[in-house]
Amino acid sequence: MVNRLGLALTFLALGTASGLADDLKVETPRVATLSPTMQRVYVADAALPHMVDGRIYLLDGADMSLKGMFEAGFAGMMLAAPDKHRLYVATTFYERLTRGKRSDVIQVFDDQSLKVVDEIPLPSRRAQALSYRSLFQSSSDGKLLLLQNATPATSVMAVDPSSKRQLEIASPGCYGIYPAMTRALRFATLCGDGTAGTITIAANLKSSERKTGAKVFDPDGDPLFIHAERDGDTYVFLSFKGKLVRMSVEGETAAVTETLDMAAGTSDWAPGGYQPFAVDAKAGVAYVLMHSGASNGSHKNPSAEIWAYDLRNKRLAARSPVTGLTSLTLAASDPTTLFAINLVDSKIVRLGIDSQTRGIKPTGEIKLGETAALIEAPR
Amino acid sequence: MSEIKFTKLLEAFDRVAETAARRSAQTIGRRSALSAIGKLLVGGAILPVLPFDRSGSARADTAHGAGEADCEYWRYCALDGFLCSCCGGSISACPPGTEPSKVTWVGTCHNPQDGKDYLISYNDCCGKTTCGRCLCNGNVGERPGYRMGIHNDINWCMANTQSMYHCTVSVIVGVAEGK
Numbered sequence: 104m105v106n107r108l109g110l111a112l113t114f115l116a117l118g119t120a121s122g123l124a125d126d127l128k129v130e131t132p133r134v135a136t137l138s139p140t141m142q143r144v145y146v147a148d149a150a151l152p153h154m155v156d157g158r159i160y161l162l163d164g165a166d167m168s169l170k171g172m173f174e175a176g177f178a179g180m181m182l183a184a185p186d187k188h189r190l191y192v193a194t195t196f197y198e199r200l201t202r203g204k205r206s207d208v209i210q211v212f213d214d215q216s217l218k219v220v221d222e223i224p225l226p227s228r229r230a231q232a233l234s235y236r237s238l239f240q241s242s243s244d245g246k247l248l249l250l251q252n253a254t255p256a257t258s259v260m261a262v263d264p265s266s267k268r269q270l271e272i273a274s275p276g277c278y279g280i281y282p283a284m285t286r287a288l289r290f291a292t293l294c295g296d297g298t299a300g301t302i303t304i305a306a307n308l309k310s311s312e313r314k315t316g317a318k319v320f321d322p323d324g325d326p327l328f329i330h331a332e333r334d335g336d337t338y339v340f341l342s343f344k345g346k347l348v349r350m351s352v353e354g355e356t357a358a359v360t361e362t363l364d365m366a367a368g369t370s371d372w373a374p375g376g377y378q379p380f381a382v383d384a385k386a387g388v389a390y391v392l393m394h395s396g397a398s399n400g401s402h403k404n405p406s407a408e409i410w411a412y413d414l415r416n417k418r419l420a421a422r423s424p425v426t427g428l429t430s431l432t433l434a435a436s437d438p439t440t441l442f443a444i445n446l447v448d449s450k451i452v453r454l455g456i457d458s459q460t461r462g463i464k465p466t467g468e469i470k471l472g473e474t475a476a477l478i479e480a481p482r
Numbered sequence: 483m484s485e486i487k488f489t490k491l492l493e494a495f496d497r498v499a500e501t502a503a504r505r506s507a508q509t510i511g512r513r514s515a516l517s518a519i520g521k522l523l524v525g526g527a528i529l530p531v532l533p534f535d536r537s538g539s540a541r542a543d544t545a546h547g548a549g550e551a552d553c554e555y556w557r558y559c560a561l562d563g564f565l566c567s568c569c570g571g572s573i574s575a576c577p578p579g580t581e582p583s584k585v586t587w588v589g590t591c592h593n594p595q596d597g598k599d600y601l602i603s604y605n606d607c608c609g610k611t612t613c614g615r616c617l618c619n620g621n622v623g624e625r626p627g628y629r630m631g632i633h634n635d636i637n638w639c640m641a642n643t644q645s646m647y648h649c650t651v652s653v654i655v656g657v658a659e660g661k
């Protein structure tokens with residue numbers, strides 16, 4: 104039967120070939136390939152209305168076209184490692200799609216073929232949370248993956264992707280992972296009492312030490328978003344009321360080295376979103392999603408404007424009216440390009456930055472996604 | 483209390499939904515209008531906000547005339563997720579085949595009918611695929627995961643044997659004292 108069908112299809116194909124228009128020719132199906140130099144944009148979408156089907160979209164930032172997808176399961180989180188040509192996706196699968204035994208894994212994708220090339224089993228304690236950058240990180244030397252757990256008691260899983268060895272590091276009351284830049288085995292985490300824990304992992308991955316310093320933020324009066332941006336060997340954090348807080352996590356305890364009040368004198372405006380800002384470390388500029396009418400509970404509101412704040416001269420450089428954005432990232436390969444998630448209109452947008460004025464304008468978009476939260480443009 | 487309970491994002495969605503709802507309500511009645519809203523919720527701008535802990539003391543800010551399938555209903559003042567009322571359950575009952583979450587959270591909501599503040603337990607219902615209808619979103623008092631008890635971007639069905647999130651109920655567990 105199958106042979107007969109195959110034969111029939113062959114005849115059909117030959118028959119059709121003879122009647123082709125001049126500018127058409129017989130084709131065979133093929134698989135598209137990715138340009139190795141493509142401006143990659145990754146978008147993590149939890150697909151909330153059908154959560155078992157989370158996905159990560161791969162876009163070409165040059166024309167904002169969709170180039171492929173990675174499966175992200177239930178509440179999956181992504182971490183791109185472009186130097187290794189890998190995309191790591193930590194996620195949950197259930198034996199019967201929505202029920203049955205829970206399996207948590209890190210799926211290791213090849214970033215050219217988009218296929219799973221390895222899988223690292225995890226204990227079922229990872230945070231089934233929206234994909235925030237600070238919940239899935241790698242150590243600064245790229246050798247360890249650091250993943251947030253929550254049961255809801257919190258801990259961090261340090262994973263060696265080569266050997267698949269793991270160490271669970273208790274971090275009760277703390278959340279978020281901020282790897283030290285000069286100490287590959289060290290990371291910091293924000294804690295609910297306003298301190299930051301600093302964890303140093305033993306080289307043999309068998310133990311860790313934790314130290315806690317003085318308070319670094321006010322979780323009641325002006326909490327910090329858990330998204331943070333790297334700037335040299337420091338992190339820049341952002342508070343709900345619009346303070347940019349520079350923190351060093353290199354030492355045995357974390358320390359705030361600078362606080363800049365970006366929204367001073369504009370009390371009605373505040374940052375908002377899931378990934379509410381990006382920093383151009385080379386130029387020393389922070390780009391922040393801002394909304395007016397700020398109030399208790401508005402910290403995830405979409406943007407009305409993007410503010411460009413000059414971190415070196417400590418002044419607001421530009422305010423650009425760009426609405427509906429909830430997540431923002433700077434292209435690693437081009438400091439004049441931002442990519443963002445517009446949740447209001449369910450689209451992904453590209454934005455151009457005027458390097459003189461720091462004004463920002465949309466330059467491209469694609470209608471895509473349902474509940475996307477994290478966007479990265481790592482190369 | 484005039485605090486904004488719903489984000490601008492939801493307001494933007496509401497404007498779209500309202501137009502569609504008004505149009506269909508004029509012709510085919512309220513039930514169908516709600517259905518149209520449900521479809522928009524599924525296909526439109528849904529917030530990536532999971533239906534989790536929201537203790538604190540947010541109050542419903544409208545509530546007059548709002549029904550159990552409306553986000554404005556007073557008990558939903560601190561609810562963030564899909565309403566079980568739209569998913570085969572009710573305001574206090576999980577839909578058939580699901581089970582209430584082992585971990586829950588309590589918000590404080592103002593009932594405009596009697597002027598009292600009530601403690602509301604927001605149990606998630608777990609073990610079936612995500613409902614996807616009637617998403618409500620409130621972030622008053624919400625904090626990042628370093629205050630896990632009042633964080634809402636994480637699955638609070640996580641402590642159940644069957645940890646798939648389906649929808650959220652709003653159960654009165656007491657009257658808030660001194661309010």
